[in-house]
Amino acid sequence: MTESEKAAAEASDAALEDFQRSGRRPTINDIARLSGVSKKTVSRIINLSPFVKDETRERVMKVIDALAYMPDLQARGLAFRRSFLIGLIYNNPSAQYVIDMQQGILDAVRGSGYELVVHPCDLSNPNFLKDVRAFVERQKLFGVIMPPSVSEDEALAQLLAEIECPYVRIASVSLDRNEAMIVTNDRNGAAEAARHLADLGHKRIAFVSGPTSFRSSHERREGFAAGLAEKGLKLAADDVVFGAYTFESGVECGAALLKRKPRPTAIFCGNDEMAAGVYRAARDAGFEIPRDLSVVGYDDSPVAAKVWPPLTTVKLPIREMGRLAAEKLLSGAVEGFTGRVIDAKVAPALVVRESTAKPAGR
Amino acid sequence: MTESEKAAAEASDAALEDFQRSGRRPTINDIARLSGVSKKTVSRIINLSPFVKDETRERVMKVIDALAYMPDLQARGLAFRRSFLIGLIYNNPSAQYVIDMQQGILDAVRGSGYELVVHPCDLSNPNFLKDVRAFVERQKLFGVIMPPSVSEDEALAQLLAEIECPYVRIASVSLDRNEAMIVTNDRNGAAEAARHLADLGHKRIAFVSGPTSFRSSHERREGFAAGLAEKGLKLAADDVVFGAYTFESGVECGAALLKRKPRPTAIFCGNDEMAAGVYRAARDAGFEIPRDLSVVGYDDSPVAAKVWPPLTTVKLPIREMGRLAAEKLLSGAVEGFTGRVIDAKVAPALVVRESTAKPAGR
DNA sequence: CTGAAAGCGCTTACAG
DNA sequence: CTGAAAGCGCTTACAG
Numbered sequence: 001m002t003e004s005e006k007a008a009a010e011a012s013d014a015a016l017e018d019f020q021r022s023g024r025r026p027t028i029n030d031i032a033r034l035s036g037v038s039k040k041t042v043s044r045i046i047n048l049s050p051f052v053k054d055e056t057r058e059r060v061m062k063v064i065d066a067l068a069y070m071p072d073l074q075a076r077g078l079a080f081r082r083s084f085l086i087g088l089i090y091n092n093p094s095a096q097y098v099i100d101m102q103q104g105i106l107d108a109v110r111g112s113g114y115e116l117v118v119h120p121c122d123l124s125n126p127n128f129l130k131d132v133r134a135f136v137e138r139q140k141l142f143g144v145i146m147p148p149s150v151s152e153d154e155a156l157a158q159l160l161a162e163i164e165c166p167y168v169r170i171a172s173v174s175l176d177r178n179e180a181m182i183v184t185n186d187r188n189g190a191a192e193a194a195r196h197l198a199d200l201g202h203k204r205i206a207f208v209s210g211p212t213s214f215r216s217s218h219e220r221r222e223g224f225a226a227g228l229a230e231k232g233l234k235l236a237a238d239d240v241v242f243g244a245y246t247f248e249s250g251v252e253c254g255a256a257l258l259k260r261k262p263r264p265t266a267i268f269c270g271n272d273e274m275a276a277g278v279y280r281a282a283r284d285a286g287f288e289i290p291r292d293l294s295v296v297g298y299d300d301s302p303v304a305a306k307v308w309p310p311l312t313t314v315k316l317p318i319r320e321m322g323r324l325a326a327e328k329l330l331s332g333a334v335e336g337f338t339g340r341v342i343d344a345k346v347a348p349a350l351v352v353r354e355s356t357a358k359p360a361g362r
Numbered sequence: 363m364t365e366s367e368k369a370a371a372e373a374s375d376a377a378l379e380d381f382q383r384s385g386r387r388p389t390i391n392d393i394a395r396l397s398g399v400s401k402k403t404v405s406r407i408i409n410l411s412p413f414v415k416d417e418t419r420e421r422v423m424k425v426i427d428a429l430a431y432m433p434d435l436q437a438r439g440l441a442f443r444r445s446f447l448i449g450l451i452y453n454n455p456s457a458q459y460v461i462d463m464q465q466g467i468l469d470a471v472r473g474s475g476y477e478l479v480v481h482p483c484d485l486s487n488p489n490f491l492k493d494v495r496a497f498v499e500r501q502k503l504f505g506v507i508m509p510p511s512v513s514e515d516e517a518l519a520q521l522l523a524e525i526e527c528p529y530v531r532i533a534s535v536s537l538d539r540n541e542a543m544i545v546t547n548d549r550n551g552a553a554e555a556a557r558h559l560a561d562l563g564h565k566r567i568a569f570v571s572g573p574t575s576f577r578s579s580h581e582r583r584e585g586f587a588a589g590l591a592e593k594g595l596k597l598a599a600d601d602v603v604f605g606a607y608t609f610e611s612g613v614e615c616g617a618a619l620l621k622r623k624p625r626p627t628a629i630f631c632g633n634d635e636m637a638a639g640v641y642r643a644a645r646d647a648g649f650e651i652p653r654d655l656s657v658v659g660y661d662d663s664p665v666a667a668k669v670w671p672p673l674t675t676v677k678l679p680i681r682e683m684g685r686l687a688a689e690k691l692l693s694g695a696v697e698g699f700t701g702r703v704i705d706a707k708v709a710p711a712l713v714v715r716e717s718t719a720k721p722a723g724r
Numbered sequence: 725c726t727g728a729a730a731g732c733g734c735t736t737a738c739a740g
Numbered sequence: 741c742t743g744a745a746a747g748c749g750c751t752t753a754c755a756g
Contacts, residue, residue: 025499027748027749027750028749028750029749029750037726037727038726038727038728039727039749039750039751040726040727040728040751040752041725041726041727043750043751043752044725044726046750047751051725051726052725052726053725053726056725056726070496070499070500071749071750072440072502072748072749072750073445073500073501073502073750074436074439074440074445074502074748074749074750075440075732075748075749075750075751076749076750076751077436077439077732077750078434078436078437078440078732078733078734078748078749078750078751079731079732079749079750079751079752080732080750080751081732083435083436085447085477085479095457095458095460095461095462095664096457096458098457098461099457099460099461100457102480102482103482106480106482113500115447115479115481115497115501116479116480117447117477117478117479118464118468118478118480119477120464120465120468134432135477137387137432138432138435138475139435139477140434140435140436247664247667247668276668280668280670283670302457302609303665303668305609306609306638306642306665308642308645389732389733389734390733390734391733391734399742399743400742400743400744401733401734401735401743402735402736402742402743402744403741403742403743405734405735405736406741406742408734409735413741413742414741414742415741415742418741418742433733433734434732434733434734435734436732436733436734437732437733437734437735437748438733438734438735439734439748440732440733440734440735440748440749440750441733441734441735441736441747441748442734442735442748443748
């Protein structure tokens with residue numbers, strides 16, 4: 001280092017300290033001035049451009065770190081014509097499901113500077129598409145994530161494509177390009193439940209379906225039927241009753257099934273909420289679980305461990321699904337996410353607790 | 363209208379149609395040009411300035427409506443030095459609580475152009491304050507809402523004040539200026555529960571407290587003790603056991619209380635989750651609710667209606683609390699919110715279901 | 725590998 | 741009541 005370089009370095013150190021004392025939030029101009037480069041070069045560094053000499057980058061980074069510089073997201077957003085926000089558009093009635101998904105998304109974006117904006121909605125609202133469009137366009141969302149059954153709305157997916165808003169859909173089967181899907185393979189989970197009940201020796205088995213407007217209702221039914229078929233059993237149309245994925249609908253469906261003669265010895269429910277409702281119906285009708293009736297749920301939500309006896313159910317890794325969806329969405333656009341999750345698989349798994357046993361008399 | 367005015371109007375109509383055909387999103391410049399005013403005047407209209415002639419406003423509004431103009435939030439944000447985002451910072455373990463609060467906040471901001479960004483956090487994380495600060499400053503949040511127990515952290519409130527981030531805290535007692543508080547008056551709710559149990563004839567009554575780190579635990583305990591005192595009963599220190607507002611802790615506390623001789627004939631729980639745990643403990647120990655034991659919860663969360671027998675509990679209007687908090691936050695800054703809720707009161711109310719009855723032998 | 729100029733779509737401060 | 745200029749803090753397109 002020559003004398004004159006040393007003097008320059010000292011001068012810039014002094015300027016840096018002056019700035020620190022000022023207490024102002026630094027801008028790209030401050031960083032450029034204090035490190036002796038143009039703001040364009042600072043911009044290149046912020047945006048991880050490879051076209052910066054290592055030495056230059058180090059010098060600038062030192063100033064950035066010393067001043068804890070954070071680029072202004074509004075300004076970047078204005079120039080980029082988009083924000084650093086991810087939208088979660090959902091209509092799932094389960095609070096736990098939504099919270100788990102939010103957590104998963106936040107797991108993925110932590111440290112990236114992106115944040116999560118939540119947008120519950122109602123598919124039956126005639127303004128639904130207009131609302132979503134306004135939401136996306138006003139905030140210039142980076143992209144959106146959609147769990148079922150919003151994810152199954154083709155008109156919405158088409159709208160998002162038209163306005164060029166990246167999205168990832170979470171659904172029980174693939175509905176889109178691989179890059180835009182997280183698939184939960186509900187058939188496999190339901191088939192596992194079927195094999196479990198068949199192996200215990202049950203023959204008269206009923207299925208409480210979710211609403212037919214949810215794709216998962218069909219997938220779980222078909223997977224369940226396929227699992228029974230492997231064991232030589234059949235799920236007749238008459239063995240299926242329809243609920244709404246809610247506790248109350250579970251009570252009603254359970255009560256109806258338990259009045260039948262002969263009554264089923266096992267009931268598979270489309271989700272845990274309805275299974276809890278079937279518990280209530282069984283109690284009201286004087287049946288004991290699992291002695292008189294085996295029950296299996298789906299989701300492994302917290303309620304599954306809180307009911308008595310603890311519920312055998314199919315575990316859906318909701319938080320992980322959220323994380324995978326966010327990683328897929330950011331993949332490519334954000335450093336560190338590239339291609340990592342394109343082939344991620346979600347595998348449902350049976351969790352055997354105490355609500356299933358051999359049927360009476362075996 | 364003179365001939366030349368008419369010609370001008372026709373010309374501008376044509377220009378407007380041209381623009382509509384272009385499919386571009388209009389900017390403030392387009393609106394200004396097409397309505398023949400400066401962009402400053404358009405800006406005044408967007409910002410509801412009274413200093414615009416009615417006739418001018420009407421002319422400009424016509425163009426705004428025709429083109430469905432939405433001001434760019436990034437650009438406004440850059441100029442205003444803040445965003446149009448409200449943060450929800452929370453550490454509440456109940457999914458239903460958080461979802462209800464989110465819904466309430468969204469009820470309030472609907473149509474205002476503001477959106478909700480969620481930020482779960484962990485008070486015990488040493489980086490907690492730094493994380494929140496980065497969250498608020500990076501996104502330049504308009505303001506934040508904090509439910510318990512985040513709301514009770516004075517260091518956080520002080521930090522937000524320092525960085526001039528408006529906030530509203532939700533808590534069981536007032537901790538701040540009226541403009542920054544939604545108070546849930548937990549003492550009153552707990553006192554109602556106490557009177558209900560005393561009126562039924564219970565004498566041996568226990569309280570399962572939430573964690574002492576939650577202010578609500580103290581408030582509910584003191585309110586409960588005060589309610590009992592009105593009826594000539596006393597809540598001794600020995601009658602209080604401490605849980606963690608979780609199901610599992612409720613099981614443990616319930617089991618411990620039911621082993622006592624003489625055992626309590628009624629248990630008031632700091633929340634519904636723990637009450638559900640006490641149900642489990644009662645069942646495990648062979649006691650029937652309400653025959654052998656009366657149980658009262660707090661919150662009126664969905665679990666209260668799902669357990670058997672349905673739980674008597676104190677209803678906390680969580681969604682409304684979220685709405686009130688958001689209205690208070692936006693009050694003053696956003697048209698239509700001014701002063702409307704400064705004196706809003708949250709009143710807890712006892713919901714009597716089937717988990718409470720006279721003690722055995724009366 | 726680096727930079728000067730123009731622009732993103734708004735608002736503020738000033739002037740009239 | 742209205743407007744021309746400058747600015748918010750970044751990036752893009754171009755040039756070297």
